[in-house]
Amino acid sequence: MSWWPVLPILVPLTTAILGFAAMRSLRAQKVISIIGAAALLVVSIGLLDRVWGGGILVAQMGNWPAPFGISLVADALSAAMVFITGVIGIAVAVYSLADIDRRRNAFAFHPLLHVLLTGVCGAFLTGDLFNLYVWFEVMLIASFALLVLGGGRAQLDGAVKYVALNLISTLLLLSAVGLLYGMTGTLNMADLHLKVQEVENTGLLTAVAVLFAVAFGIKSAVFPLFFWLPASYHTPPVAISAFFSALLTKVGVYALIRTFTLIFTHDVGYTHTALLAVAALTMITGVLGAAAQNEIRRILSFHIVSQIGYMVLGLALFTPLALIGAVFYILHHIIVKANLFLISGVVNRTAGSFDLDALGGLYKSRPFLGVLFLIPALSLAGLPPLSGFWAKLILIKASLELEAYVICAIVLLVGLLTLFSMTKIWHEAFWKPRPVPRENPFAAAVVGRREMALLMTPIVALASLTVAIGLYAEPLMDLSAQAAAQLLDPSDYVRAVLGGVP
């Protein structure tokens, strides 16, 4: 029994409650929020430190022994995801100090952000399927509130689609959990790993596996279930978009990876081949959708879809190297994608638009911002020596080892098209001369020095992280390898949860 897996849930929850208690004072809310986010980062580093090197921490809630109570489990993958959540949490919290307007702050933006963090950390740490469903709901309700916060017409329009499709997904997940319980009589994931091997009706088991895949597929926005994402992610303020794009879809991918390595490995030939096709189509449709867009946030939204394909690809290939690639890709992508959204916000603040036609000449007026954009943009496309290069390299190597040449070609082609999209933003927003402002010349308000510092600090920090991972990939690679090893051989996980070994 260890208290460490509980802390990443307790810290943001406490922060949220304190924040709601301090509803009247915006200043107090902001201070609480920043302190809470910093505390979460510290706790997540502590957790990562304790599981480094193969340790698995387990906390049995209410002291019920394993298959009966709810277990919280932190293995390498969970701890890595919680750590990256902590990083994004503090980055977005700092950025939102300057990005979120007074009205949205008064509607409890900061406490809601921490409720969302609670849900995300809970989903990463739980070792119980029904509990996973509950954390998904916590996440969902907080994200609904954040999405409609301040409620403009566009936000409501996007939210209707987001809410509708995500509610279907949770109901599918609920049905799948119920059916799996009916077959095995347990909800504990470690126990399920053992019990599904005794299920005789493997056809039904595969059907339930597909039901899970569809439910998590909607969450993680894979082809052909991604339509809610580009319809909604560009509508809320940038700080919220950045947080959503970094973490929410990745929770879906995490859940896919967890269930399809720990529970549903009885028919890899069927389930993982299906996932492979889904991954390839997701990569292609996402990147083609992005090529057709002309608004920075919409381009970035479609790229989330395309990049999700890479992560699912790592799971679908199902070799040690491919899983290392998937984990590495998730961690790299969260940093890079959040950063690109944050930069698009600064572009909007300084130039008054997200629309590429209305932008231009930013490199001349803000060369530093241009360089900061290029780092995550080129990393997303997979150019060395940035973090995305290593992520793609591992996946390509994994696909070559399996002699999956078509997949390898798709990976390379999609990388090239990503580069096309990024250079399009670069050329239109930064390089070409600034067009004569057609309408609303006052939109580009002057950004104060203090505000600018608050906006730029997280961007610079995340960009440095991207460069650091690119130049010195060893620690992250090591972490991904530990995670992949535990995923492929869950015996340690099962023993830690059921045997009570710390």
Next chain:
Amino acid sequence: METVLAILVGSLVAATVFLMLSRNIVKFLFGLVLLGNAANLLIFAAGRLTYARPGLIPDGAAAPLGDVANALPQAMVLTAIVIGFGLTAFAFALVYRAYQELGTTDTDEMRVAEPPLDASQLDTPAQDRRAA
């Protein structure tokens, strides 16, 4: 009894699909409510039905005597009902707000957040109706 529940769940899902295929977002929401009920009944049935044997432990015994009803699926259903209630209430409030702001419940006309249509599509009947 399981057969009856299975048929009931199936009919509820069929009705859900019918309602969700509508362009009217309110019908979609009713579909969502039905789907939630179908999922709850499914869990209930999947947890095996044991008639009139509550899962109670008699005085002095350490475990229930004989076969009793499984309380866990019922607890799961209860949790799901509570969560579903909250989410449905939010969804209805959201759709009402969207109706106030956008003036429509037709999902085809809800495209404020989408890029503008090109000129050839602009003269659709939906556009005329709004103009009139």
